[in-house]
Amino acid sequence: MDRKWHFLGLGFVLGMTALCASFVGGMYFQHKDAKRRLQEIIQKDPYAYYVGPKIYEVFCFFENQANADHRMSQIMKYGFPGLDDLRLYSDFVLSYDRRNRVAHWVCEHLQLDNIHSNRGGRGRNPYQPDMSVPSNFRSELTDYRRSGFDRGHLAAAGNHHLQQNHCQDTFFLTNIAPQIGQGFNRGAWNNLERYVRNLVQRFGSVYVCTGPLYKPKQRSGGKLAVEYEMIGQNMVAVPTHFFKVIMVESTLQLGKPYMEGYVLPNAAIPDNLPLRSFLCDIREIEHYAGLKFFDGLRRSAIFGSNYPSESQVFREFG
Numbered sequence: 001m002d003r004k005w006h007f008l009g010l011g012f013v014l015g016m017t018a019l020c021a022s023f024v025g026g027m028y029f030q031h032k033d034a035k036r037r038l039q040e041i042i043q044k045d046p047y048a049y050y051v052g053p054k055i056y057e058v059f060c061f062f063e064n065q066a067n068a069d070h071r072m073s074q075i076m077k078y079g080f081p082g083l084d085d086l087r088l089y090s091d092f093v094l095s096y097d098r099r100n101r102v103a104h105w106v107c108e109h110l111q112l113d114n115i116h117s118n119r120g121g122r123g124r125n126p127y128q129p130d131m132s133v134p135s136n137f138r139s140e141l142t143d144y145r146r147s148g149f150d151r152g153h154l155a156a157a158g159n160h161h162l163q164q165n166h167c168q169d170t171f172f173l174t175n176i177a178p179q180i181g182q183g184f185n186r187g188a189w190n191n192l193e194r195y196v197r198n199l200v201q202r203f204g205s206v207y208v209c210t211g212p213l214y215k216p217k218q219r220s221g222g223k224l225a226v227e228y229e230m231i232g233q234n235m236v237a238v239p240t241h242f243f244k245v246i247m248v249e250s251t252l253q254l255g256k257p258y259m260e261g262y263v264l265p266n267a268a269i270p271d272n273l274p275l276r277s278f279l280c281d282i283r284e285i286e287h288y289a290g291l292k293f294f295d296g297l298r299r300s301a302i303f304g305s306n307y308p309s310e311s312q313v314f315r316e317f318g
């Protein structure tokens with residue numbers, strides 16, 4: 001009798017194990033499709049937004065957290081500029097500014113594979129809001145429509161060709177900011193992005209931190225005030241300037257890294273102005289942005305971190 005119950009118990013356990021394995025296997029293969037469907041529902045039904053996070057917790061069981069942690073450690077190898085609302089995407093990391101509806105900063109680690117155009121391409125990737133951002137802090141496509149501004153990338157789409165989803169992630173509106181089109185986004189800013197990719201081709205490993213600035217202006221009477229435009233019902237802030245801080249790893253075994261920073265006004269910039277006109281003291285960028293770039297490196301260990309004796313950028317391009 002005991003043996004009978006033993007075999008019955010063993011059969012029950014094996015049956016339940018098989019059932020659980022079948023359930024888990026089914027969830028594993030269907031969770032990506034389910035996440036996509038949930039995103040579609042959330043866009044149509046506001047109530048689903050509040051239920052969504054609990055469902056995503058279940059989905060996260062199947063995500064490869066180890067790979068995600070490894071990728072973040074690669075990108076942020078030299079430290080975080082700030083720690084507000086950190087968000088890891090497939091190939092870049094950003095800190096989101098809920099008040100202004102744009103990023104505080106976006107960090108990338110670029111190598112040759114990232115910029116090969118024969119891999120994942122820009123194609124027809126649509127701009128899209130990031131539904132993981134609460135709706136009252138989120139920018140929407142309607143905010144940019146007929147605003148007079150381009151949807152300007154912070155992490156450039158051309159920097160992320162290794163996989164298609166890497167490029168797709170750059171089109172989330174968390175990685176986008178309002179930029180003047182002709183003369184800036186389609187001019188000097190584009191030239192700066194190409195310059196970064198040229199550095200990748202020459203040196204192989206480049207770290208980039210990009211973000212907005214809101215420069216104060218001097219009013220009559222000598223007082224300073226920060227003034228900037230906002231667009232759309234969600235009041236997306238229009239930065240007065242944009243920065244890009246670049247750190248190039250040396251190809252020599254004991255070589256020092258090289259760092260330089262650029263600040264460009266969010267305005268139509270004449271074509272005849274060279275990029276070197278916008279080199280800026282990195283300490284000045286840190287002062288205005290409230291950030292600390294590549295803090296994991298001692299500044300004395302950096303070769304040529306462009307600390308000019310007098311920075312002209314903010315004064316000349318206000």
